[in-house]
Amino acid sequence: MKLNERSVAHYATCESPPDKTGFLFKKGERNTAYHRRWFILKGNMLFYFEERESKEPIGVIVLEGCTVELCESAEEFAFAIKFDCARARIYKMASESQVGMESWVKALSRASFDYMRLVVRELEQQLEELQEGAWGVQGKAKSSRKQQHQHQSRPKSTVSTGGALAASSSSQPQVPPATSTSSQPEDAQPQTGLAKENGVAWSKPSALTNGLPETPGVVWEADGSARGDSFRPPPVPPRRRGGEGSAQGSLESPVSPETVCFSKLHDWYGKEVAELRIEWLQGQ
Amino acid sequence: MRFNEKELVSLSRQPSERAAELGMRGPKKGDVVKKRLVKLIVNFLFYFRTDEEEPVGALLLEQCRVEREDDLAFSIAFLDEAERKYLFECDTQEQCLDWIDSIIKASYEFMRKNLIFYRTEIHRLTGKDPLEQYGISDETRFQVNTGLPPLPAPPT
Numbered sequence: 001m002k003l004n005e006r007s008v009a010h011y012a013t014c015e016s017p018p019d020k021t022g023f024l025f026k027k028g029e030r031n032t033a034y035h036r037r038w039f040i041l042k043g044n045m046l047f048y049f050e051e052r053e054s055k056e057p058i059g060v061i062v063l064e065g066c067t068v069e070l071c072e073s074a075e076e077f078a079f080a081i082k083f084d085c086a087r088a089r090i091y092k093m094a095s096e097s098q099v100g101m102e103s104w105v106k107a108l109s110r111a112s113f114d115y116m117r118l119v120v121r122e123l124e125q126q127l128e129e130l131q132e133g134a135w136g137v138q139g140k141a142k143s144s145r146k147q148q149h150q151h152q153s154r155p156k157s158t159v160s161t162g163g164a165l166a167a168s169s170s171s172q173p174q175v176p177p178a179t180s181t182s183s184q185p186e187d188a189q190p191q192t193g194l195a196k197e198n199g200v201a202w203s204k205p206s207a208l209t210n211g212l213p214e215t216p217g218v219v220w221e222a223d224g225s226a227r228g229d230s231f232r233p234p235p236v237p238p239r240r241r242g243g244e245g246s247a248q249g250s251l252e253s254p255v256s257p258e259t260v261c262f263s264k265l266h267d268w269y270g271k272e273v274a275e276l277r278i279e280w281l282q283g284q
Numbered sequence: 285m286r287f288n289e290k291e292l293v294s295l296s297r298q299p300s301e302r303a304a305e306l307g308m309r310g311p312k313k314g315d316v317v318k319k320r321l322v323k324l325i326v327n328f329l330f331y332f333r334t335d336e337e338e339p340v341g342a343l344l345l346e347q348c349r350v351e352r353e354d355d356l357a358f359s360i361a362f363l364d365e366a367e368r369k370y371l372f373e374c375d376t377q378e379q380c381l382d383w384i385d386s387i388i389k390a391s392y393e394f395m396r397k398n399l400i401f402y403r404t405e406i407h408r409l410t411g412k413d414p415l416e417q418y419g420i421s422d423e424t425r426f427q428v429n430t431g432l433p434p435l436p437a438p439p440t
Contacts, residue, residue, distance in 0.1 A: 061287075
């Protein structure tokens, strides 16, 4: 099977900081002696080099679907990376110390993409809950809208492990850089306007509006940076104070429980989002 | 460079984030468009000849750039060889956009940035580091290193 090996190797040594580095002994495949190698863990990829100064890795172990266990071995401080597929290889490794072994086992067992995704989702949900809480009654309106959101043209969860992104969060208001290629156009759907109520509308300036690019050849960096510029998230708007911007009666305001008229709320939020967006675009 | 091919092939059989038959053209001069079953799983893009069990190949989607090429096509290029592009042809504009979006979100590094953002934001809103309760706040991979100010030390 082919692999974009050169680029994979480049990932190992490019400037993004590794998650862990160090010497480990690795048991050879054919030659069953343990060889001391320099290891670099980045994301879900464990690279190994002949020596610390080597420019190119000898090899890489993709750490998806594996378990890391301590193992019985004549070798001290030994552990193993095991995969759950037919005739899978067991990578036997050994550290130079107890501390080293424990540290590597911990780091490797949390290195998978799936694990990272889990943690991200957890935090994403926490943040959403926090923001719903902050907006009080609007939370209810928002969650009922979420159910109606199933019709969104870009369902994110397909046949995947755990369903990647639930449909309701596909507009991803808080997701930073370069992600709004498919987020629903803010103007077209009220729910989206409400979901972005914190003004964290991360659309890229030249980006897709109404789901279509303004020009072909819009460049998206998959590492999350935009066009090579370092991306800074826009400032989150200040918390609303009661009565701010409400021209209507004293009891009605964006956060007042009296504001039961959804279309009014929507207008308020829509304006605020639009203003913030302009402000942010101009600041770029 | 050696890699654990068996395990990667096994990964290619897992449920995918997105899968479709697309036209695919390699980056070399003279490469032509071929029909391939393309599957996005974690941060890999696998491509198969239709009805074959084992993928023809895999692309690790880190340090890459995804670009819209025209109405129905997008390309993937890797930052170390930016002129070499893999081209993908879709059936509809929407499909094309969906793929671009999914691929951008498929990198580990992208997720890491999200995580750091959420962590910082939650900390800002609550004064608490959300990773503490899981006992993973010291993990290197979750550290803020994007130029944003580091999180203050947790209150004692």
